[in-house]
Amino acid sequence: MGGFNKLLVTIGRGVGGVVGTLYQAGRETVDTVIRNIIPFMAFISFIIGLVLVTGIGDVIANGIKGLAGSLVGLLIVSIVCAIPLLSPLLGPGAVIAQIVGTLLGVEIGKGTIPPQYALPALFAINPQVGCDFIPVGLALGEAEPETVEIGVPAVLFSRLITGPLAVVLAYFASFGLYQS
Amino acid sequence: MNLLAAEATVGDPTGVWGAIAGGAEYFISIFNKGGEVLWSLMGGILPTLVVLLTAVNALVRIIGPEKIEGLGRKAAQPGLIWYPVRYIVLPFVAVFFLTNPMAYTMGRFLPERFKPAFYDAAVSYVHPITGIFPHANPGELFVYLGIAAGITQLGYGLGDLALRYLLIGLVVIFIRGIVTEFITSRMMAKREGAAA
Numbered sequence: 001m002g003g004f005n006k007l008l009v010t011i012g013r014g015v016g017g018v019v020g021t022l023y024q025a026g027r028e029t030v031d032t033v034i035r036n037i038i039p040f041m042a043f044i045s046f047i048i049g050l051v052l053v054t055g056i057g058d059v060i061a062n063g064i065k066g067l068a069g070s071l072v073g074l075l076i077v078s079i080v081c082a083i084p085l086l087s088p089l090l091g092p093g094a095v096i097a098q099i100v101g102t103l104l105g106v107e108i109g110k111g112t113i114p115p116q117y118a119l120p121a122l123f124a125i126n127p128q129v130g131c132d133f134i135p136v137g138l139a140l141g142e143a144e145p146e147t148v149e150i151g152v153p154a155v156l157f158s159r160l161i162t163g164p165l166a167v168v169l170a171y172f173a174s175f176g177l178y179q180s
Numbered sequence: 181m182n183l184l185a186a187e188a189t190v191g192d193p194t195g196v197w198g199a200i201a202g203g204a205e206y207f208i209s210i211f212n213k214g215g216e217v218l219w220s221l222m223g224g225i226l227p228t229l230v231v232l233l234t235a236v237n238a239l240v241r242i243i244g245p246e247k248i249e250g251l252g253r254k255a256a257q258p259g260l261i262w263y264p265v266r267y268i269v270l271p272f273v274a275v276f277f278l279t280n281p282m283a284y285t286m287g288r289f290l291p292e293r294f295k296p297a298f299y300d301a302a303v304s305y306v307h308p309i310t311g312i313f314p315h316a317n318p319g320e321l322f323v324y325l326g327i328a329a330g331i332t333q334l335g336y337g338l339g340d341l342a343l344r345y346l347l348i349g350l351v352v353i354f355i356r357g358i359v360t361e362f363i364t365s366r367m368m369a370k371r372e373g374a375a376a
Contacts, residue, residue: 018242025237029230036319037229041221044322049214053206094307094320101326108330115334118327119344122307123352126323130303133281137299141287150367151296158300158360166352173348178336 044102051106060103068104068113071171074124075164082127082163084156091132100125115178120170127163131156225325229314236315245277252289266294267357268350271302272309280306280317293368297361301353308349311342 050056067073081090090096104121107113113121130137134152143151193201251273255266274283283302287295306317310324324345328338 021241022234022238025241026234028237029233032233032318033226033230037226037321038222040319040322041218041226044326045214045218045221046211047214048217049210049212052217053210053213094323097307098320098322098326101323102329103326105326105328105330105333108327109333110330111334113330115331115336118331118341119348122324122327122345123348126307129307130299133303134296134299137281137284137303138287138295140281140284141290141295141299142285143287143295144292146371147292147295150364150371151299154296154360154364154367155300158356158363162352162356162359165355166348169351169355170344170348173344177340177344178331178334 040098044098047099047102048106051103060107064104064107065112068107068117068121068124071120071167074117074120074167074171078124078127078163078167079160081125082159084153084160087128087131087156087159088134089132090128091130094126094129097126097129116174119174119177120167123163123166123170127159127166131159229318233315233318236313240277240315243277248273248277248286249289252286256290256294263358264354266290266298267301267354267361271298271305271353271357272350274302275305275309275316276313279315280320283316293365294361296364297357300360301357304353304356305349308345308352311338311345 051060067077081087101122104113104118104125108115108118134155135148138148138151192198251265251270255262255270270286271283274286278285280303283306284299286302287298290298307320307323309316310321311328314321324342328341331338331341
């Protein structure tokens with residue numbers, strides 16, 4: 001009887017643990033969705049509405065058509081985003097990258113930009129990723145103040161090289177993507 | 181759904197009043213369109229996202245994020261073979277299991293000279309990973325989703341783009357890690373030279 005009870009307790013604990021974990025994961029997810037995802041969707045929806053209904057979309061389309069529809073244009077975008085003085089300003093929350101991404105998506109959907117440029121564009125609009133966050137990120141990794149002092153310019157200068165390089169890599173990797 | 185929608189039974193207002201009324205309709209049409217977009221996002225991506233996030237969050241909890249600490253210690257070793265571990269495997273695993281921004285805490289296992297390069301590699305991966313594993317950075321999904329929306333609108337599948345984004349992302353963070361490590365070591369050497 002004692003053995004049987006033990007078995008019941010073990011099964012009960014195991015099942016309880018798994019259910020508890022799943023429930024906790026669900027709770028965490030809903031929390032993230034309400035706190036982070038839906039507010040951003042609302043904001044993005046407003047921008048898309050504005051772009052589609054007003055003429056702003058066409059103005060932007062003409063502006064980015066030349067830039068986002070060719071390798072050279074994308075390289076220019078990536079170099080601008082990687083300029084060490086600009087990149088920390090463009091970084092916070094990836095808000096700029098998300099807005100530009102959404103605008104490009106609208107233009108790809110309309111056919112202004114060919115779909116195979118989606119991959120290089122993803123890298124072109126994002127060489128500034130995390131450039132606003134370097135001291136905090138390094139602090140999270142328990143870096144010494146001297147490392148932070150060197151790390152900030154090191155990452156910023158590295159982006160000037162690796163930003164455009166990523167676009168070129170993505171450009172060559174996009175061969176055969178959405179092409180018949 | 182359609183606030184101030186035009187009534188079909190009477191003629192449109194004219195004159196000054198008509199112009200103002202037309203302006204009002206134009207004004208509200210912006211938000212009607214935005215509302216449609218929001219509705220399609222909430223109905224389209226969101227349910228999948230909720231289920232996926234729940235599953236992956238549960239998986240991470242069951243495996244336990246502390247399991248990856250051993251990998252961090254290994255990646256700290258010098259030598260050429262450890263470069264891919266430090267700037268490909270470790271950032272990927274850190275971003276997958278610890279997500280943005282806790283992934284950067286894995287840097288604490290590395291020597292000071294590798295820390296900026298690891299941060300650079302890890303932070304550069306928080307967007308390429310969202311194409312397939314959105315749980316890693318749910319607050320910044322629209323870098324990928326924004327562009328992906330255009331592809332969906334054209335009627336193409338997203339798998340190809342998401343996978344290529346994920347893989348090229350790995351190549352890019354590897355290069356970024358090496359370049360940043362090189363620049364860091366040069367700057368550290370210069371500083372030591374100046375101090376001596």
